[in-house]
Amino acid sequence: MAIVTLFGVAVVVFLLLRVAPGDPVAMMIAPGASAHDIAELRARYGLDQPFLVQFGIWLDGILHGNFGTSISLRRNVLELLTERLPATLELAIVACAIAVLLGGATAIAGTLIRRTRGEAMIDAVNGLMLAVPDFVWALAFVLVLGVLWPVLPLSGRSDPSVDAALSTHFYLFESLITGRFGIARDTAAHMVMPALALALPLAAVIIRILKEALSEAMVQDYVLVARVKGMTELRLVAGEALRNAVGPTLALTGVQFTFLIGGTVIVERIFAYPGIGSMAIDAVINRDLPLIQGLVLVFGALFVLINLAIDAGVAALNPRLRHG
Amino acid sequence: MAEALLDAPSPIATSRHADRNRIRALLAQPKVVFAGGFILFLIMLAVFAPLIAPRDPLEQDLLAGTLPPMGFTGAEPGFLLGTDDLGRDVLSRLIFGTRIALIVAFVASALAALLGTLLGLFAGYFRGATDAAVSRLVEIWMAFPPVLLSILVVAIMGAGVGSVIAAIAIIDWTRFARVVRTETMAQAQADYVVAARVLGFGRLAILFREVLPNVAPVLLALLTLEMGIAVIVEAILSFVGLSVSSDTPTWGGMIAQGRQIIHQAWWVFAAPLAALFATVLAFNQVGDGLRRALDPVMQR
Amino acid sequence: MTAPLLSVSHLSAVSSRDGEGAILRDVSLSVARGEVHGIVGESGAGKSTIVKAILGILPGGIRLTGGAIALEGRDLLALDPDARRHVLGAEVALIPQDPLTALNPGRRIGGQLTDGMRLWRGLSGKAAEDRALALLHDVQMREPARVMRAYPHELSGGMRQRVLIAAAFALDPKLVIADEPTTALDVTVQKQILRLIRSLQEQHGTGVIFVTHNLGVVAQICDRATLLYMGRVMEQEATATLLERPRHPYTRALIAACPRYDRPGQDLTPIPADVIAACRAEIASLDPGEASHG
Numbered sequence: 001m002a003i004v005t006l007f008g009v010a011v012v013v014f015l016l017l018r019v020a021p022g023d024p025v026a027m028m029i030a031p032g033a034s035a036h037d038i039a040e041l042r043a044r045y046g047l048d049q050p051f052l053v054q055f056g057i058w059l060d061g062i063l064h065g066n067f068g069t070s071i072s073l074r075r076n077v078l079e080l081l082t083e084r085l086p087a088t089l090e091l092a093i094v095a096c097a098i099a100v101l102l103g104g105a106t107a108i109a110g111t112l113i114r115r116t117r118g119e120a121m122i123d124a125v126n127g128l129m130l131a132v133p134d135f136v137w138a139l140a141f142v143l144v145l146g147v148l149w150p151v152l153p154l155s156g157r158s159d160p161s162v163d164a165a166l167s168t169h170f171y172l173f174e175s176l177i178t179g180r181f182g183i184a185r186d187t188a189a190h191m192v193m194p195a196l197a198l199a200l201p202l203a204a205v206i207i208r209i210l211k212e213a214l215s216e217a218m219v220q221d222y223v224l225v226a227r228v229k230g231m232t233e234l235r236l237v238a239g240e241a242l243r244n245a246v247g248p249t250l251a252l253t254g255v256q257f258t259f260l261i262g263g264t265v266i267v268e269r270i271f272a273y274p275g276i277g278s279m280a281i282d283a284v285i286n287r288d289l290p291l292i293q294g295l296v297l298v299f300g301a302l303f304v305l306i307n308l309a310i311d312a313g314v315a316a317l318n319p320r321l322r323h324g
Numbered sequence: 325m326a327e328a329l330l331d332a333p334s335p336i337a338t339s340r341h342a343d344r345n346r347i348r349a350l351l352a353q354p355k356v357v358f359a360g361g362f363i364l365f366l367i368m369l370a371v372f373a374p375l376i377a378p379r380d381p382l383e384q385d386l387l388a389g390t391l392p393p394m395g396f397t398g399a400e401p402g403f404l405l406g407t408d409d410l411g412r413d414v415l416s417r418l419i420f421g422t423r424i425a426l427i428v429a430f431v432a433s434a435l436a437a438l439l440g441t442l443l444g445l446f447a448g449y450f451r452g453a454t455d456a457a458v459s460r461l462v463e464i465w466m467a468f469p470p471v472l473l474s475i476l477v478v479a480i481m482g483a484g485v486g487s488v489i490a491a492i493a494i495i496d497w498t499r500f501a502r503v504v505r506t507e508t509m510a511q512a513q514a515d516y517v518v519a520a521r522v523l524g525f526g527r528l529a530i531l532f533r534e535v536l537p538n539v540a541p542v543l544l545a546l547l548t549l550e551m552g553i554a555v556i557v558e559a560i561l562s563f564v565g566l567s568v569s570s571d572t573p574t575w576g577g578m579i580a581q582g583r584q585i586i587h588q589a590w591w592v593f594a595a596p597l598a599a600l601f602a603t604v605l606a607f608n609q610v611g612d613g614l615r616r617a618l619d620p621v622m623q624r
Numbered sequence: 625m626t627a628p629l630l631s632v633s634h635l636s637a638v639s640s641r642d643g644e645g646a647i648l649r650d651v652s653l654s655v656a657r658g659e660v661h662g663i664v665g666e667s668g669a670g671k672s673t674i675v676k677a678i679l680g681i682l683p684g685g686i687r688l689t690g691g692a693i694a695l696e697g698r699d700l701l702a703l704d705p706d707a708r709r710h711v712l713g714a715e716v717a718l719i720p721q722d723p724l725t726a727l728n729p730g731r732r733i734g735g736q737l738t739d740g741m742r743l744w745r746g747l748s749g750k751a752a753e754d755r756a757l758a759l760l761h762d763v764q765m766r767e768p769a770r771v772m773r774a775y776p777h778e779l780s781g782g783m784r785q786r787v788l789i790a791a792a793f794a795l796d797p798k799l800v801i802a803d804e805p806t807t808a809l810d811v812t813v814q815k816q817i818l819r820l821i822r823s824l825q826e827q828h829g830t831g832v833i834f835v836t837h838n839l840g841v842v843a844q845i846c847d848r849a850t851l852l853y854m855g856r857v858m859e860q861e862a863t864a865t866l867l868e869r870p871r872h873p874y875t876r877a878l879i880a881a882c883p884r885y886d887r888p889g890q891d892l893t894p895i896p897a898d899v900i901a902a903c904r905a906e907i908a909s910l911d912p913g914e915a916s917h918g
Contacts, residue, residue, distance in 0.1 A: 004460070005460075005463050005464055008464035009464055012464060016477075017480075127609075131552065131604055131607075131608035132604070133553075135556060135563075136604070139593075140601075142583070142593075143593060143594055224681060224720075224726075225720050226728070226739070228716075228718045229713060229740050230709050230714070230743055231743065243730040244729060258466070259470075261469065262470050262472070264469075265471040265472050266560055280471075281471075284479050295472070299468070303468075319730055
C-alpha cells in the first residue's frame with residue numbers, strides 16, 4: 001500500500017515537471033552558447049527522449065541507487081541528499097520531542113487544574129497558538145530572538161570546522177554521544193529557533209486534543225476507584241488517565257507530524273539551515289528536475305514512513321487490538 | 325412522478341428558528357464579533373485602499389529612506405509606520421497588500437472548497453470504487469510537502485495571482501475532501517436519506533438536496549479556516565518571490581524585503597508580519613466560533 | 625462498650641444544582657467492627673451519597689450542610705485532603721458497582737491489584753506479586769497467574785468482580801464499602817459473589833457497608849440495616865428484626881412488595897400511594913419549606 005502511494009507520488013511529480021514551461025538547460029548554459037551545445041547538454045540529461053522512456057530510465061536508476069545529477073548544483077543527487085538529510089532528520093526529531101514534551105506537560109497540567117481560571121487561560125493561549133503556522137513562528141523568532149534581543153544565531157547549522165571534526169552528518173547526536181559538548185551546544189543553539197518554529201504548531205494541536213482526551217478519561221469509573229485507593233491527583237492524571245488518552249490522541253494528531261516535515265521546506269530556508277528542505281525551493285525555481293524528483297521522493301518516503309509508524313503506534317497502544 | 329416530488333420542500337429543511345438560534349449563538353461569542361469586525365475592516369481597507377492609504381505605495385523617496393515609525397526618534401510625520409530603504413511608506417504598502425491577501429483568501433478557499441467538497445461528497449456517498457480512487461488520490465496528494473507542491477505549481481504556471489490561487493486550490497482540496505467524505509458517510513446512513521430513497525428520489529438529487537445541507541455547517545467552519553491558510557500560503561509564495569510581480573505590494577514580499585534590512589529597519593519586517601498574524605488569527609477565531617455555534621455537542 | 629468502627633452522625637447534604645434540594649436529611653448510622661451493615665433504599669434515596677461522603681469523593685454539585693463522619697473516633701471531615709487520602713487509602717476500601725468500567729482498560733490486572741500494596745505497604749516487585757496471587761487464590765480465581773497478566777477486557781464480568789473484591793481486601797482494611805456489587809452481574813453469579821464477600825469478611829474481621837436496593841441481599845448477608853427513603857432514615861434495625869417485625873409502614877410496604885416465589889400467581893403489590901404520602905409528610909414536617917426531592 002505504502003509503495004503504491006510512493007509510486008503515485010513519483011508519477012505525479014514526474015508528470016508535473018515535464019509539463020512545466022521553462023527549459024532547465026537554457027538556465028544553466030552560458031549565454032552565447034551554440035544550439036549544438038544546448039542540444040548536447042539536453043541529450044546528456046536525457047531530456048530529449050519521450051516521456052515514458054525518461055520515466056523508465058529514471059525509475060530504473062532509482063532502483064539501482066542512481067538518482068541522477070543535479071542540473072543546478074552539478075553534483076550527484078544521491079550524494080546531495082545523503083549529505084543533507086541528517087540535518088533535517090535531527091531538526092525534525094528535536095522538534096517532535098519538543099512538541100511532545102511541551103504539549104504533553106501542558107495538557108497534563110491543564111487537566112490537573114481543570115475547571116479553574118488557570119485552565120481557561122491555557123485554553124485561551126492554546127487557541128491563539130493554533131492559529132499561528134510554522135512560517136509565522138519562524139519569522140517572529142527571527143525578529144525577536146535574532147534582532148531585537150539577539151541571543152541566538154540567525155542562520156546556518158554550525159561552525160564550518162565542525163564538519164571536519166565529526167565523522168557523520170548527525171552533528172548533534174554524534175557530538176552528544178561522543179561527549180563533545182562544545183560542538184553539541186553550538187549545534188543546538190543553531191537548532192533552537194527552527195525547531196521551535198516547527199514544534200509549536202504541533203504542540204498546540206497536541207495540547208488541545210490530549211487535554212480533551214484526558215478530561216474524558218478523568219470522569220471514568222476506574223479513575224474514581226483509583227482515587228479511592230488513595231492515589232495523588234498527579235498519579236491519576238499522568239498514570240491512570242494518560243494511558244488511555246495517548247492512543248486516541250496519536251490517532252488524531254498523527255497527520256500533524258507529516259506537516260512538521262513539510263514545514264522544513266520554508267523554515268530551513270528562513271534560517272539558512274542546510275537540510276534537504278532548504279534545497280527544495282531553489283531546486284524548483286531552477287527547474288532542477290533530477291534534484292526535485294529526488295527531493296519529492298525522499299519527502300514522500302518520510303511521510304509514508306511516519307504514517308506507518310503512527311498506525312503501528314495507535315495499534316500498539318490499544319490493548320484490545322493487541323490481544324484481539 | 326418523482327420529478328414532481330423533487331419540487332417539494334426537502335423533508336429535512338432546516339427550520340428558520342434553528343438557523344436564528346445558531347446565528348445568535350455565533351454572535352454571542354465576543355471573539356467572533358471582534359474577529360469578524362476586523363475582517364470587515366480589512367475588506368474595507370482593500371476596497372478603498374487608494375482613498376485610505378496616505379501615500380502611493382510605489383512612490384520612492386530616497387531622501388526619506390528607512391524612517392522609523394511614529395514614536396521613535398527620527399520619525400517624520402506623514403509616515404505613520406516609517407519607510408523602507410527606498411523611502412516607500414510602509415503603512416500605504418501594508419494597506420495595498422490587503423488586496424492581494426483577501427482576493428487570494430476568498431477565491432482560493434472557495435475553489436479548494438468546491439473541488440474538495442465535490443470529490444468528498446462523491447467518495448462518501450457512492451463508496452466503492454469512487455471512494456477507493458479518491459482516497460488513494462488524497463493519500464498521494466498528502467505525501468507532498470504542501471509548500472513544495474505550491475511552489476512547484478506556481479513555477480509551472482508562471483508567477484501571478486492566478487497561479488497562486490490555483491496552487492492553493494490544487495493543494496488544499498484534500499482538507500475539504502477528507503472532512504466532507506467522513507461527514508457524508510455518516511449522513512448517508514441516516515434515516516432521512518433512506519426515507520428519501522424509498523420515496524424514489526434519485527441518488528444525485530439526494531446527495532445535493534439532502535446530504536449537502538447537513539454537511540454545510542462543517543464546511544463553513546472549514547472554509548474560514550482555509551482562508552487563513554490561503555493568506556499564509558500567498559505570503560510564503562511572495563516571500564520567496566513567486567507571487568505577483570514585485571511592483572504590487574504584498575505582505576510576504578514586504579517581509580522578504582524587510583528581512584534584507586532587518587538590522588537597520590526592523591519595522592519594515594515587523595509591520596507586515598503583524599498584519600499577517602492578525603489576519604490569520606481573525607479567520608481562525610471566526611472559524612472556531614462557527615464550529616462551536618453550529619455543533620450542538622460543542623455548545624457548553 | 626467499644627467505640628464503633630464507623631459512625632455517621634446527623635449527616636445532611638444538599639444538591640447545589642437544582643435549587644438546593646435536600647439529598648440527605650439528618651442521617652445517622654454506625655457500623656461496629658466486623659459488622660455487615662446494609663444501606664437499603666430505592667434509586668435516588670441517597671445511598672451512594674452517604675458512601676461518597678465517607679470516601680471523600682462527593683461530586684461538585686453536592687454539598688454537606690451538617691453532621692460528622694468518624695472512623696474509629698477520628699473525624700474524617702476535619703482532615704485536609706492529603707491526610708484523608710492517607711487514612712482512607714490504607715484503611716477503607718471500595719468494591720464498586722460496575723466491574724466493566726471500574727477497571728482501567730489500559731492496564732493489566734496485576735498492576736491494578738498491587739496498587740494499594742505499593743502505595744501503602746511499601747511492597748514492590750516479587751513481594752507484591754506474590755501477595756496478589758494469594759489474593760486471587762482467596763477469591764477462588766482459576767489460573768491466577770494468567771489473570772495477573774491479562775487485561776480487563778479478557779475477563780468475564782464475574783471474574784472482574786472477583787478481582788475488584790480481591791483488591792478491596794488486599795490491604796486488610798478495617799472497613800469495606802460494597803456499592804451494589806452484584807447489580808451488574810448475572811443472577812447465577814450474584815449468589816457466589818455474596819458468599820465470597822461474606823466469607824472474606826468473616827476471615828478478616830472487616831466491617832462492611834453494603835449498599836443495595838434489594839431486600840433479598842440484605843436478608844442473606846447483612847447483620848444490621850438502615851432503610852432510606854428520600855434521604856431520610858426510615859428504620860434502622862438488626863436484619864432479623866427489620867424483616868420480621870418491621871415498625872415503619874414504608875418498611876412493611878417494601879417487604880410486601882418483594883416478589884414471592886413461594887406464592888405463584890399472586891399479584892405484585894407496589895408500595896401503596898398512601899404510604900408514600902405518609903413518608904413525604906413525615907419528611908416535610910421535619911424540614912418545613914423544603915422542596916421535595918425525587
